[in-house]
Amino acid sequence: MTDKIQFNHVSKVFTIRDSNERKNGIKEFTAINNVHFSVKVGEFLTLVGPSGCGKSTLLDLLGGLTKPTSGQILIDGKPIKGPGLDRGIVFQQYALFPWKTAMGNIEFGLEAKEIPKKERTEIARHFLALVGLSGFENRYPHELSGGMKQRIAIARSLAYEPDVLLMDEPFAALDAQTRETLQTELLRIWEKTKKTIIFITHGIDEAVYLGERIAVMTSRPGTIKQMIQNPIHSRNLDEDIRSTPGFAQARHQIWDLLREEVHQSQAFERKNETA
Numbered sequence: 350m351t352d353k354i355q356f357n358h359v360s361k362v363f364t365i366r367d368s369n370e371r372k373n374g375i376k377e378f379t380a381i382n383n384v385h386f387s388v389k390v391g392e393f394l395t396l397v398g399p400s401g402c403g404k405s406t407l408l409d410l411l412g413g414l415t416k417p418t419s420g421q422i423l424i425d426g427k428p429i430k431g432p433g434l435d436r437g438i439v440f441q442q443y444a445l446f447p448w449k450t451a452m453g454n455i456e457f458g459l460e461a462k463e464i465p466k467k468e469r470t471e472i473a474r475h476f477l478a479l480v481g482l483s484g485f486e487n488r489y490p491h492e493l494s495g496g497m498k499q500r501i502a503i504a505r506s507l508a509y510e511p512d513v514l515l516m517d518e519p520f521a522a523l524d525a526q527t528r529e530t531l532q533t534e535l536l537r538i539w540e541k542t543k544k545t546i547i548f549i550t551h552g553i554d555e556a557v558y559l560g561e562r563i564a565v566m567t568s569r570p571g572t573i574k575q576m577i578q579n580p581i582h583s584r585n586l587d588e589d590i591r592s593t594p595g596f597a598q599a600r601h602q603i604w605d606l607l608r609e610e611v612h613q614s615q616a617f618e619r620k621n622e623t624a
């Protein structure tokens with residue numbers, strides 16, 4: 350399989366204001382350092398790491414919302430120049446337009462592609478059905494549950510047919526039961542659509558349940574500590590995979606890798622709190 354995405358030794362340094370610094374009150378802060386990995390066409394990669402290790406920065410770079418300080422990110426062999434309709438992004442907060450209905454929200458991305466109204470409606474209906482929300486076409490976001498809103502956000506991202514779906518802790522704000530249901534639905538959608546997915550999470554269980562491969566990140570500055578081929582990924586979605594010994598083993602392996610990173614990240618946060 351060919352590479353869809355390549356991170357070639359990517360680093361991102363932010364400049365931040367700091368009154369204790371001599372250099373005009375400006376300090377440099379390395380958020381991610383020398384990140385180097387690739388993702389195959391149609392692959393589902395989960396990225397797990399401690400708080401503040403640069404997960405969202407990495408996704409923002411992929412989305413073209415910000416640029417690397419050094420290194421290069423390629424999609425289909427070409428450097429990313431900015432945001433594009435080839436990449437759909439789903440954030441933790443649903444980011445739906447409150448004044449648009451479910452259909453209106455899904456159709457939004459299609460308007461940018463200048464797809465005629467009739468076709469837009471057909472496509473939106475198709476993706477509403479794909480996320481299990483047929484019948485909710487005319488509901489406004491405030492009339493939907495958190496899980497439903499996130500399904501709409503996923504449908505909206507899929508509707509304009511991006512090759513790549515970038516997901517930044519999309520289920521973090523949901524209750525445990527809804528989260529597990531949506532995780533299974535996301536896998537079904539992925540099997541049907543064959544999108545390349547990069548999914549960021551704090552949760553080890555979520556990373557193991559979803560990822561074909563799991564990238565474990567170090568604490569700040571974030572880099573890839575280890576890339577793990579998930580031994581339990583090919584399975585029947587109706588099976589209770591979370592209770593299998595393979596799942597427990599993968600979970601344990603990742604926790605072993607993360608433990609030290611989480612402690613470092615917490616120590617950094619405490620130090621900054623008292624500074």
Ligand SMILES: Nc1ncnc2c1ncn2[C@@H]1O[C@H](COP(=O)(O)OP(=O)(O)OP(=O)(O)O)[C@@H](O)[C@H]1O
Binds near residue numbers: 365378400403404406
């Ligand atoms: N625009 C910015 N300017 C300055 N610093 C930034 C900026 N964006 C992020 N950072 C810093 O870079 C580091 C990485 O942030 P990022 O949000 O990518 O981490 P994260 O792993 O997604 O965190 P969390 O798991 O808590 O959501 C943090 O210390 C953050 O404060």
